[in-house]
Amino acid sequence: xxxxxxxxxxxxxxxxxxxxxxxxxxxxxxxxxxxxxxxxxxxxxxxxxxxxxxxxxxxxxxxxxxxxxxxxxxxxxxxxxxxxxxxxxxxxxxxxxxxxxxxxxxxxxxxxxxxxxxxxxxxxxxxxxxxxxxxxxxxxxxxxxxxxxxxxxxxxxxxxxxxxxxxxxxxxxxxxxxxxxxxxxxxxxxxxxxxxxxxxxxxxxxxxxxxxxxxxxxxxxxxxxxxxxxxxxxxxxxxxxxxxxxxxxxxxxxxxxxxxxxxxxxxxxxxxxxxxxxxxxxxxxxxxxxxxxxxxxxxxxxxxxxxxxxxxxxxxxxxxxxxxxxxxxxxxxxxxxxxxxxxxxxxxxxxxxxxxxxxxxxxxxxxxxxx
Amino acid sequence: xxxxxxxxxxxxxxxxxxxxxxxxxxxxxxxxxxxxxxxxxxxxxxxxxxxxxxxxxxxxxxxxxxxxxxxxxxxxxxxxxxxxxxxxxxxxxxxxxxxxxxxxxxxxxxxxxxxxxxxxxxxxxxxxxxxxxxxxxxxxxxxxxxxxxxxxxxxxxxxxxxxxxxxxxxxxxxxxxxxxxxxxxxxxxxxxxxxxxxxxxxxxxxxxxxxxxxxxxxxxxxxxxxxxxxxxxxxxxxxxxxxxxxxxxxxxxxxxxxxxxxxxxxxxxxxxxxxxxxxxxxxxxxxxxxxxxxxxxxxxxxxxxxxxxxxxxxxxxxxxxxxxxxxxxxxxxxxxxxxxxxxxxxxxxxxxxxxxxxxxxxxxxxxxxxx
Numbered sequence: 001x002x003x004x005x006x007x008x009x010x011x012x013x014x015x016x017x018x019x020x021x022x023x024x025x026x027x028x029x030x031x032x033x034x035x036x037x038x039x040x041x042x043x044x045x046x047x048x049x050x051x052x053x054x055x056x057x058x059x060x061x062x063x064x065x066x067x068x069x070x071x072x073x074x075x076x077x078x079x080x081x082x083x084x085x086x087x088x089x090x091x092x093x094x095x096x097x098x099x100x101x102x103x104x105x106x107x108x109x110x111x112x113x114x115x116x117x118x119x120x121x122x123x124x125x126x127x128x129x130x131x132x133x134x135x136x137x138x139x140x141x142x143x144x145x146x147x148x149x150x151x152x153x154x155x156x157x158x159x160x161x162x163x164x165x166x167x168x169x170x171x172x173x174x175x176x177x178x179x180x181x182x183x184x185x186x187x188x189x190x191x192x193x194x195x196x197x198x199x200x201x202x203x204x205x206x207x208x209x210x211x212x213x214x215x216x217x218x219x220x221x222x223x224x225x226x227x228x229x230x231x232x233x234x235x236x237x238x239x240x241x242x243x244x245x246x247x248x249x250x251x252x253x254x255x256x257x258x259x260x261x262x263x264x265x266x267x268x269x270x271x272x273x274x275x276x277x278x279x280x281x282x283x284x285x286x287x288x289x290x291x292x293x294x295x296x297x298x299x300x301x302x303x304x305x306x307x308x309x310x311x312x313x314x315x316x317x318x319x320x321x322x323x324x325x326x327x328x329x330x331x332x333x334x335x336x337x338x339x340x341x342x343x344x345x346x347x348x349x350x351x352x353x354x355x356x357x358x359x360x361x362x363x364x365x366x367x368x369x370x371x
Numbered sequence: 372x373x374x375x376x377x378x379x380x381x382x383x384x385x386x387x388x389x390x391x392x393x394x395x396x397x398x399x400x401x402x403x404x405x406x407x408x409x410x411x412x413x414x415x416x417x418x419x420x421x422x423x424x425x426x427x428x429x430x431x432x433x434x435x436x437x438x439x440x441x442x443x444x445x446x447x448x449x450x451x452x453x454x455x456x457x458x459x460x461x462x463x464x465x466x467x468x469x470x471x472x473x474x475x476x477x478x479x480x481x482x483x484x485x486x487x488x489x490x491x492x493x494x495x496x497x498x499x500x501x502x503x504x505x506x507x508x509x510x511x512x513x514x515x516x517x518x519x520x521x522x523x524x525x526x527x528x529x530x531x532x533x534x535x536x537x538x539x540x541x542x543x544x545x546x547x548x549x550x551x552x553x554x555x556x557x558x559x560x561x562x563x564x565x566x567x568x569x570x571x572x573x574x575x576x577x578x579x580x581x582x583x584x585x586x587x588x589x590x591x592x593x594x595x596x597x598x599x600x601x602x603x604x605x606x607x608x609x610x611x612x613x614x615x616x617x618x619x620x621x622x623x624x625x626x627x628x629x630x631x632x633x634x635x636x637x638x639x640x641x642x643x644x645x646x647x648x649x650x651x652x653x654x655x656x657x658x659x660x661x662x663x664x665x666x667x668x669x670x671x672x673x674x675x676x677x678x679x680x681x682x683x684x685x686x687x688x689x690x691x692x693x694x695x696x697x698x699x700x701x702x703x704x705x706x707x708x709x710x711x712x713x714x715x716x717x718x719x720x721x722x723x724x725x726x727x728x729x730x731x732x733x734x735x736x737x738x739x740x741x742x
Contacts, residue, residue: 079457083450090523095699120491123518123529147494152461158494159530328466 002219004226006142007234011162015142015226019215021169022053025103025130026061032164033101033126037094038063041085041114043072046106046132049175054105054130063101066092070113074272077109077149079157085117101126101164107133107180108140108272112155115146119161128165132172134184134218135273138191138225141166143233143243153328154254160238168226170219178211182309183273185210186249188221189304190276191228194245197346199224200304207307245348248340252362253279255322256314270311277310282362286354287341289361297345302370315367319360326359373590375597377513378605382533386513386597390586392540393424396474396501397432403535404472404497408465409434412456412485414443417477417503420546425476425501434472437463441484445643448480448520450528456488472497472535478504478551479511479643483526486517490532499536503543505555505589506644509562509596512537514604514614524699525625531609539597541590549582553680554644556581557620559592560675561647562599565616568717570595571675578678616719619711623733624650626693627685641682648681653733657725658712660732668716673741686738690731697730 002017016028029038038058042051047069058065068088070081089096104114104127111129118127129141147158173181185203192199202224203210209217229246236243257275270278281302287293302312326337339354372389387399400409409429413422418440429436439459441452460467475485475498482500489498500512518529544552556574563570573595574581580588600617607614628646641649652673658664673683697708710725 079450079454086450086521086528090521090527095523116491120487120518120528120530122527123516123531145494147491150457150461152466156461156493157457157491159491160494 002223004223004230006162006230008162008237011144011237013162013164013166015166015168015230017168017170017219017222017226019169019171019219021167022050022130022172023057025054025128025167026057026059026063028165028167029058029063029101029103029128030061033128035099035101035126036064037096037100038065038103039089039092039096039100040065040067040103040105041069041110041117042067042105043070043076043110045072046110050105050132050172054103058103064094068092072109074109074149077113079148079150082113082117082148085113086121089117089121096121096125098122098125101128103128103130104163105130105132106136107131108136111136111140112145112147112158115144115161115163116148116158119146119159124161126164127161128167129163130167130169133176133180134173134222135180135187137168137170137222138184139187139229141168142226142229144237153258153325168222170215170222173218174213178309179271181211181213183271185308186273186277186280186305186310188225189301189308190246190248190280191225193280193301193342193345194248194340194348195228195232195346196224199228200301200345204304207304211308244338244350245340248342248348249276249280249283251279251326251337251339252282252322252359255325256317258325259317259321260314274311277305277312278314278366281305281312282366283339283341285362285365286339286358287343289358290341293342293344297342301345306370313366313368313370317363317366319356319363322363323356323359373594375594375601377533377601379533379608382515382608384533384535384537386537386539386601388539388541388590388593388597390540390542390590392538393421393501393543394428396425396499396538397428397430397434399536399538400429400434400472400474400499401432404499406470406472406497407435408467408471409436409474410460410463410467410471411436411438411474411476412440412481412488413438413476414441414447414481416443417481421476421503421543425474429474435465443480445480445520448484450519450521453484453488453519456484457492460488460492467492467496469493469496472499474499474501475534476501476503477507478502479507482507482511483516483518483529486515486532486534487519487529490517490530495532497535498532499538500534501538501540504547504551505544505593506551506558508539508541508593509555510558510600512539513597513600515608524629524696539593541586541593544589545584549680550642552582552584554642556679557644557648557651557676557681559596560672560679561617561619561651562596564651564672564713564716565619565711565719566599566603566717567595570599571672571716575675578675582679615709615721616711619713619719620647620651620654622650622697622708622710623653623693623730626696627688629696630688630692631685645682648676648683649685649737652676652683653737654710654712656733656736657710657729658714660729661712664713664715668713672716677741684737684739684741688734688737690727690734693734694727694730
């Protein structure tokens with residue numbers, strides 16, 4: 001079993017990766033959270049697929065197990081859903097106590113919701129992450145960010161609350177729709193651009209195997225990316241410094257997600273990773289225009305994103321609609337607009353002086369045909 | 372100005388007490404939370420009385436100030452109200468950023484709600500407490516407990532989030548209804564019983580002046596009690612040990628509050644302190660029955676509570692209704708029922724072995740006429 005420590009002093013925990021791990025969640029949880037009762041939080045997609053296996057494992061490890069469910073999808077990542085989950089948890093028998101452990105079983109939405117539930121249940125109980133999407137495996141399950149959305153923006157309500165363990169079973173990716181796989185791959189490309197140019201080579205080489213769902217290849221991809229995420233989080237748990245680098249592609253990406261994500265027709269919805277891919281293309285365009293990133297590097301990243309079935313162009317984005325959303329982004333401090341820009345592949349910097357005109361030019365760039 | 376430090380290392384802050392402090396909240400806040408914007412959270416009772424003074428002070432200290440309000444009363448301390456406050460905060464101009472500061476202006480409900488709002492706004496912003504009731508002055512504003520109620524129990528949803536300052540203006544007590552003053556005095560008696568027998572003498576001596584609203588006397592009472600609360604919190608921020616002593620009177624008190632508080636007719640509602648007074652009388656009865664507290668000490672505490680217009684008797688409490696609520700109390704760990712019992716005046720201990728029969732006997736005791 002691969003075990004990657006997230007070195008956060010008293011809040012240290014391990015990310016464990018192994019095919020078939022779903023059937024060992026009980027024992028692994030018992031090792032980090034002795035308790036009478038466990039509460040599985042899962043959604044209407046993942047619950048029917050995996051909840052019974054996780055429940056059986058928790059039962060055999062001696063927990064009394066309750067389940068709290070919610071309808072799948074980012075539109076349900078709200079304070080109202082959190083309230084409905086609390087109703088289920090408090091109606092459970094036995095009721096939760098301060099030793100109880102919450103088990104987040106699902107993708108990023110589930111991890112964010114269950115994490116915030118754990119952060120605020122009886123003023124904070126322990127939780128473990130059992131991610132079932134590539135995006136959650138390599139990004140959202142590690143680092144302790146929890147939260148729900150508000151009509152004013154994504155993740156505006158939340159807390160930093162670290163899990164006591166993250167248990168990743170790459171076998172769960174076998175049931176993941178290809179569009180969700182692509183969404184997760186976008187965050188892997190992001191990790192490569194901000195920290196690890198060699199990972200960019202590796203993804204380029206293994207793109208066909210990754211898209212074919214090769215389990216060993218996906219396992220290695222997850223481990224490589226968790227190591228990067230864990231190192232960034234360990235260096236800056238509360239996002240006061242370098243953790244901001246993880247927001248590469250997210251300033252414009254979040255704004256695009258706010259206006260173009262969550263379409264009534266799921267086939268036309270952009271997933272989080274798709275918006276980040278567009279955001280990375282736009283940020284790279286700004287960096288190229290500033291003369292701080294060679295055009296060839298930006299083109300290489302775009303080519304890889306395209307190979308991974310991720311978008312790099314998007315027409316008809318309205319700066320008048322996007323700029324106010326970007327100013328509202330919680331990464332904005334005291335009214336300034338902040339961007340993460342590459343200085344070369346594998347290295348980024350945070351700049352606070354990107355002008356509206358540069359953003360407009362980047363959105364124009366996204367509307368152009370690929371060259 | 373009296374300044375009492377709450378020694379919590381990197382989360383250290385001062386409690387400042389002085390008549391007229393409301394007009395200096397801006398400068399005091401500026402000293403601990405440089406920011407562009409401040410968000411006053413207050414209720415429909417306190418807002419009309421004091422919000423304009425606090426707003427003027429914050430404006431003159433250079434903040435852009437927004438106000439978020441909610442209907443007064445414990446029944447509104449819910450996740451739904453928190454959502455309505457978030458709606459107001461995110462609609463404000465300028466919108467909040469991570470440097471923004473939340474100003475809790477009001478009693479315990481306001482402090483708990485505003486504190487949880489601050490704990491979860493953009494994953495945590497700073498907040499200051501400006502309490503306006505005796506209960507909030509001496510108890511809820513100090514220590515970082517925040518939260519909302521759930522139909523299953525009080526404060527079941529919340530977080531530990533320390534304020535960066537607590538600014539107490541004893542002048543606000545001039546507008547406090549006497550029933551609310553009595554409610555706060557119950558927590559003062561609690562502090563005396565758990566930590567400071569000399570304070571019990573002091574309250575006995577000064578009871579008439581306190582009930583008459585003597586400002587100097589109330590100022591000294593607040594300072595004495597904040598010192599006790601601050602010392603307990605500093606020793607055990609997250610309630611893993613001695614902070615549990617503050618729950619003296621609260622095990623049965625919370626259960627009584629759940630069944631007898633919040634009546635439709637406010638005249639017949641028991642305030643928090645009234646329930647704690649009953650809880651202390653019941654806990655003392657258990658301690659006397661166990662032979663660990665002299666009857667005379669219990670009688671002395673009851674006599675003082677009665678002098679302070681607090682109840683020590685309550686008929687028709689149904690153990691079948693109260694016991695399940697006590698088992699659900701979040702201080703319960705792994706199914707055990709926990710009590711704080713005095714071993715002598717000024718000293719308490721935590722016991723985990725109180726039986727249902729002892730609780731039933733204590734409730735019977737509450738139903739007897741005073742002797």
